[in-house]
Amino acid sequence: MKMLSTKNVISIDDLSIDDINIIMENADSFGEVLEREFKKVPTLRGKTIINLFFESSTRTRTSFEIAAKRLSADLINFSASTSSLKKGESIIDTIKTIRSMMIDMLIIRHSDSGVMNFIAGNIDVPLINAGDGKHQHPTQALLDLYTIKKSFKNLKGLKVAVVGDILNSRVARSDIKLFKRIGMDVKIVSAPMLLPENIDYFESDYIYDIDKIIKDIDILYMLRMQFERQDRKYYPSIREYNRFLSINVGRLNKMKKGSLIMHPGPVNRGIEISENVMNQGENYIGFKINSQVANGVAVRMALIYLMLGSN
Amino acid sequence: METINKMTGSDNILIKSGTVFEPSKGKEIISDILIENGIIRIIDKNINIDVKDESLLKIKKNSNGLSKELVVLNCQNCFIFPGFVDMHVHLREPGNEEEEDIKSASGAAFKGGITSIASMPNTNPPIDKEYLLEYILNKSRLIDFRVYPIAAMTKNLEGKEMTEIGLLKEAGAVAFSDDGKCIQDSKLMYEIMKYASNFDMPLILHEEDYSFSNFGLAHEGYYSTKLGLDGISVLSEELMISRDIMLAKMARAKIHITHVSSKGSVSLIKRAKEEGLRITCDVTPHHLYFNDSFLESYDTNLKINPPIRSEEDRIALVNAISEGVIDAIASDHAPHCETEKNTTFKDAVNGTIGLETLFSASYTKLVKKEKIKVSKLLDLLTSGPAKILNIKAPELKVGAKADITMINLEKNKKIIKEDFCSKSKNSAFIGQILYGEVLYTINNGKLVFASENC
Numbered sequence: 001m002k003m004l005s006t007k008n009v010i011s012i013d014d015l016s017i018d019d020i021n022i023i024m025e026n027a028d029s030f031g032e033v034l035e036r037e038f039k040k041v042p043t044l045r046g047k048t049i050i051n052l053f054f055e056s057s058t059r060t061r062t063s064f065e066i067a068a069k070r071l072s073a074d075l076i077n078f079s080a081s082t083s084s085l086k087k088g089e090s091i092i093d094t095i096k097t098i099r100s101m102m103i104d105m106l107i108i109r110h111s112d113s114g115v116m117n118f119i120a121g122n123i124d125v126p127l128i129n130a131g132d133g134k135h136q137h138p139t140q141a142l143l144d145l146y147t148i149k150k151s152f153k154n155l156k157g158l159k160v161a162v163v164g165d166i167l168n169s170r171v172a173r174s175d176i177k178l179f180k181r182i183g184m185d186v187k188i189v190s191a192p193m194l195l196p197e198n199i200d201y202f203e204s205d206y207i208y209d210i211d212k213i214i215k216d217i218d219i220l221y222m223l224r225m226q227f228e229r230q231d232r233k234y235y236p237s238i239r240e241y242n243r244f245l246s247i248n249v250g251r252l253n254k255m256k257k258g259s260l261i262m263h264p265g266p267v268n269r270g271i272e273i274s275e276n277v278m279n280q281g282e283n284y285i286g287f288k289i290n291s292q293v294a295n296g297v298a299v300r301m302a303l304i305y306l307m308l309g310s311n
Numbered sequence: 312m313e314t315i316n317k318m319t320g321s322d323n324i325l326i327k328s329g330t331v332f333e334p335s336k337g338k339e340i341i342s343d344i345l346i347e348n349g350i351i352r353i354i355d356k357n358i359n360i361d362v363k364d365e366s367l368l369k370i371k372k373n374s375n376g377l378s379k380e381l382v383v384l385n386c387q388n389c390f391i392f393p394g395f396v397d398m399h400v401h402l403r404e405p406g407n408e409e410e411e412d413i414k415s416a417s418g419a420a421f422k423g424g425i426t427s428i429a430s431m432p433n434t435n436p437p438i439d440k441e442y443l444l445e446y447i448l449n450k451s452r453l454i455d456f457r458v459y460p461i462a463a464m465t466k467n468l469e470g471k472e473m474t475e476i477g478l479l480k481e482a483g484a485v486a487f488s489d490d491g492k493c494i495q496d497s498k499l500m501y502e503i504m505k506y507a508s509n510f511d512m513p514l515i516l517h518e519e520d521y522s523f524s525n526f527g528l529a530h531e532g533y534y535s536t537k538l539g540l541d542g543i544s545v546l547s548e549e550l551m552i553s554r555d556i557m558l559a560k561m562a563r564a565k566i567h568i569t570h571v572s573s574k575g576s577v578s579l580i581k582r583a584k585e586e587g588l589r590i591t592c593d594v595t596p597h598h599l600y601f602n603d604s605f606l607e608s609y610d611t612n613l614k615i616n617p618p619i620r621s622e623e624d625r626i627a628l629v630n631a632i633s634e635g636v637i638d639a640i641a642s643d644h645a646p647h648c649e650t651e652k653n654t655t656f657k658d659a660v661n662g663t664i665g666l667e668t669l670f671s672a673s674y675t676k677l678v679k680k681e682k683i684k685v686s687k688l689l690d691l692l693t694s695g696p697a698k699i700l701n702i703k704a705p706e707l708k709v710g711a712k713a714d715i716t717m718i719n720l721e722k723n724k725k726i727i728k729e730d731f732c733s734k735s736k737n738s739a740f741i742g743q744i745l746y747g748e749v750l751y752t753i754n755n756g757k758l759v760f761a762s763e764n765c
Contacts, residue, residue, distance in 0.1 A: 092653050112608035112655035113528075113539035133538030133657070173539060196536040197544065 004306050008127040010116040012138040012174040017181070019306075020142070026302035027146050033070065034298055044073035047104040047308055051131070054080040054110040056092075059265055060130050060139075061294060064107050067300035073104075075306070083226070092117075092122060098122045105308055108132070115171075126307045138262055142172035143299040145182065147292050148219060149262055150226050156183035160219040163189040163210060163245055164272055167196055167234070168226035171264045175221065187213055191282060193234040214254050222247060222263045222272040230282045238271055242303050248274040252284065262287045265293065320650040322756060323347050325358060329386030329717055330368045331707060332686060344391065346713040349756025354709055382758060384751055386717050392689060393705035394426025394714030394754065398593060398696035399490070399515075399569055399641035401662070403460070405433025405446065411734045413647035414449070417456035419644070419733040421752040421760040424716030428456075428666075429700055435502045439463035439474045441482040448483050455755055457714075459485040459702055461515060464503050470494045473503050480510050485700045488515035490569065490617075490708045493551055495521060500555065504564035512701060513591075516555055518576070519617070524549035528657060530618040535601040540656065543618050544574040552576050556583045559590065565737040567699055568592040570643050572617040573632055574627035592700045594628050596646040596672035597663055597739045600627070611652045611659035612739045615643075629681050632691070639696035640688070642669045646735030653727075663739035670718065671745035676722075679746050684718075715753040722748040725743055 002022050006014040015023070019058055033041055047070045054198050059078065068075035078098070089097075098106065101130045103212040108116060113133030131137040152158060160179050166172045166188060179186050188195070199206060203214050207213065214220075225235075237239055242248070247261060255261075261281075267289065273281075281287035326344040331354065333340055344351060351415035364425055384664040403411035411419075430447060432438035438447065444460050454637025462484035466472045468491070476487060487507055493516070494500045505682065507514055524547040529535045552568055556579060558568045568580060571592045575585025583590045597615060602622040606612055613619055631637050652659050665672075670692065677683040697704030705714035723746040728736045752760035 090650065091655060091658075110655070112657040114656045117609045118611075118655055133539050136543075170539060173537070196531075197542055198532045198536050200533050201536045 002306070007115070008120055009026075009138050009151060009303065009307070010120065010127065010129045010132075010237055011136045012141045012178045015138070020145070020178075021141055022306060023299065023302045024146055026150060027298040030301040030305070031295070031298040033301075038074060038268075040070050041074045041262050043305060043309055044068070044071040046067055046265070047066055047073040048102070049073050049075045049105040050098060050101075050103050051075055051077045051175045052098065052106055052108045053078070054108070055131070058108055059296070060109065063137075063293070063296040064128075064130060064300055067297050067304055068186050070297070071301055071305055073304070075236060091118075095122050096117055097202070105304065128303065130306070131170055133170065135173060136168050136210050137170040137174050139296070140171050141172070141178040141295040142303065143292060144175055144221070144262060144264075146299050147262065147288050147295050148260065150291070150295070151258070151286075151288075152218070157217060158184045159217045160186045160212050160218045160221060161189050161210070162186060162204075162221045162223065164223035165194045165225050165234075166190050166199070166202075166223065167194050169223050172202075175223060176204060187217075189213065191235065191244070210251065211245070214251050215256065217259060218256065219260045219262060220247060222261065222267075224264060224266065225271055234252065241271055242274070246272060246274060247277055249280070252277055253284070256285065260288050262292060265289060312406045322349065323381045323655060324753060324756075324758060325381055325383045325592045326391060326714070326715070326717065327352060327383060327385050328387050329391035331391050332689065342391070344707070344715070346715075346753065346756055348626055349706070349713055351709055351711050351713050354707065361459045371553070378544075384717065386750070388721065389717045389750055390685070390717050391426065391707065392716050392718060393693050393707050394716055394752065395424050395670060395692040396427040396696040396702075397423075397593075397642050397666060398429040398639055398700060398737055399431050400428045400644045400666065401433065401646065402430045402447070403434065403646055404450070404591075405443070409734070411460065412649050413456065414454055415732070416644070416666065417451075417454055419664070419731070420456070421436065421754060422732055422749060423667040423669050423720060424752055425666060426701070426705055426714040426716070426752065426754045427697075429459040429461050429485060429696075431488060431490045432461055432487075433468055437463045437468045439466050439468070441475075444479060444482045444484055452536055453606055455757070457755075459700060460542065461486045461488050461490075464485065464489045464514060465494065465499070470496060470499070473499070476503075476507055476512060477510060480512055484512070484704060486567070487550055488512045488513050488517070488569070490515060490517045493517050493519040493521070495552060497558065499561055504558055504562035504566070508562055508564045508689070511565065513567050513701075515567045515569050518548045518551035518555065518616040520547045520550045524548065527618070527691060528614065529606055530603045530620040530624075532603060532621050534606055538606060538609070540606070545575055545620070545680065548573055548617055549575040549579060551581045552579045553756075556588065556590065560586075560588055563578070563589075565589040566591075567638075569641065570595050570598065570617055571628065572598050572620050573624045577627050577631040577636055581631070584636065587702055589637040592636070593634070593641040594610045594637050594694070595641060595643045596665060596669055597677070598670050599625065599628055599632075599640075600676045600743075609656045610662055610739075611654065612737050613742055614659050614743060615663055615739070616620070616661040621644045629677065629683075632677065632687070633683060637691065638699055640669070640673050640691045641696065644733075645737075646733055648735060654739045662737065664733050664735055664737055665732065668726065668738065668740045669732060669746060670749065671747040672740055672743075673719065675723075676744045693744065713753050713756040716749055717751040719748050719750055720746060722746070
């Protein structure tokens with residue numbers, strides 16, 4: 001069996017192009033498993049995985065949980081609200097406690113950027129980053145790529161617009177980096193208040209008005225306004241946001257045939273995506289928000305399997 | 312064992328064959344130095360070291376007839392420097408003795424070749440009253456450690472009301488600072504400047520506009536974007552330096568900008584100096600040594616305020632040293648216990664210890680790498696800071712008090728946590744290879760540090 005070139009998946013940059021291709025191939029196989037009546041394989045029987053979530057999450061946590069269980073691994077949810085973290089236990093002691101439990105893998109989400117690097121230095125099991133602060137969310141990038149691959153044969157040169165709150169988004173940091181590596185043409189549609197001062201890292205052009213690109217793009221990737229990470233109000237109003245950065249029915253109709261609308265979820269209805277588009281989305285073939293969620297399970301199964309399956 | 316013997320009866324010391332700088336002649340000479348009763352008595356090419364030798368006994372008799380044991384330090388391959396002055400040290404005493412105290416700081420200072428320090432007032436309680444200043448002075452005198460206390464500019468460092476600058480000066484304060492904080496109220500800052508200038512007291516300014524630094528964790532640039540760390544703009548520092556230059560000009564105040572970190576700050580200070588303002592500045596070894604690419608490891612020992620900035624800023628700081636814009640190098644020694652650093656980057660506190668690496672880090676970067684002259688570095692570690700604080704810098708001359716450090720410049724080693732004798736181990740330099748090992752330090756005529764390798 002092929003293995004990944006990295007022990008931990010903290011940043012999307014930890015994965016080579018070969019790694020990514022293997023993950024995509026395996027996701028196809030696991031996708032088939034998920035369509036069977038009996039949706040389970042015995043591959044990881046006897047393996048124990050902890051889903052360590054210091055920050056609230058529904059879809060990512062559940063997605064990892066389903067993925068692990070479909071592979072027959074034992075998955076235990078450890079969430080900060082029910083743990084001793086509330087009793088003032090420090091993060092280092094929590095990690096040491098978990099280390100003593102002889103587990104095989106840790107899946108972690110935390111509100112602080114770089115927390116994975118800290119944890120990796122203190123525990124010797126494979127780690128998957130399920131989102132750390134404003135830093136990285138590599139499995140989101142993988143499932144987004146997988147979703148795009150299902151719609152387009154040739155990925156090179158695809159025109160992608162990543163729209164909205166780049167400043168506070170770990171999804172943007174993982175996705176844009178991956179899209180660029182694959183050879184896609186990425187444009188950032190945002191506003192200075194929603195962008196880091198220095199955007200050289202993204203190696204992408206920045207424009208402030210979605211109307212300027214809406215006709216030309218293949219993929220419209222809407223980011224969530226990260227209100228929970230904003231220490232003050234960054235944007236003047238929803239009206240202003242709707243004018244320059246939202247997708248509504250008028251703009252939807254201008255989009256190319258075969259183009260996609262994506263969003264990492266959960267959507268702020270009426271902000272990034274209008275109520276009408278959300279309600280009619282099911283009828284529009286390029287509306288991929290639900291496929292992203294479905295593909296997330298297959299991609300995470302592939303990743304966990306490749307990280308744990310061989311040893 | 313030999314070390315212990317040397318450390319005890321050590322009032323009379325003979326340093327053999329060390330390399331001494333002659334700044335007036337601009338050259339290095341091999342020399343011996345004889346110290347008797349804490350005073351440098353002879354500096355000469357060859358002082359006879361044989362204790363049985365008549366000539367040495369004569370020397371002994373000549374100087375008040377004392378006949379204590381003579382300690383001989385062989386300093387071949389070593390440079391002999393006057394003891395260094397570190398004008399920016401956080402002692403943590405009173406209040407946080409679990410992190411550092413005056414005694415442990417003295418050990419760390421001596422190990423770094425430092426014999427005089429200026430202490431910052433942000434202890435617990437802060438040094439904003441005479442009795443607190445006296446506490447520091449008394450404690451340090453008891454252990455024969457030269458501490459020049461800096462007192463708070465505002466009561467309880469709150470940035471609201473001015474302290475008793477006159478009384479605090481009379482009690483022994485050498486300067487005033489709210490270091491760690493920056494007074495946001497411009498009018499108050501202006502009044503403090505005007506009042507302090509009556510007493511000719513320098514104000515040591517930590518420059519930070521909170522509206523630009525708030526929630527920030529790292530220098531705002533490529534790496535803060537990449538690493539998802541909230542950025543601290545250079546504007547945070549530069550705006551306040553601009554403000555304080557304008558205020559100081561009007562108030563005719565003597566200001567000192569500490570731990571300057573950005574290219575823009577350097578050019579503001581340079582221009583103000585050219586205009587004739589009474590402005591000086593210092594830079595830390597860590598801002599000269601690191602750039603923000605080192606943060607990729609999320610090493611919390613590199614979480615510092617002001618933040619480690621870009622390579623462009625770092626180069627500007629080095630160039631400012633060559634151009635003479637920088638007046639001193641200071642460690643900003645900031646001890647923190649392990650629990651405060653062994654956590655996520657966001658939760659970790661700011662600061663690195665720096666006494667023990669003040670010289671070696673500066674020497675490695677400035678002299679070894681950037682080819683700046685040792686004599687220049689020496690000025691920045693001795694006469695430079697002394698002039699700012701209006702204190703006496705240690706000197707290598709006959710009749711001077713013996714504050715001396717002996718350093719092997721060619722010796723390098725990888726810095727490890729276990730090396731530090733400071734109570735706290737939070738050094739940004741752990742893992743780095745630094746040149747310039749301090750072999751001996753003499754403080755007030757006594758041998759206070761001898762390397763294990765001696």
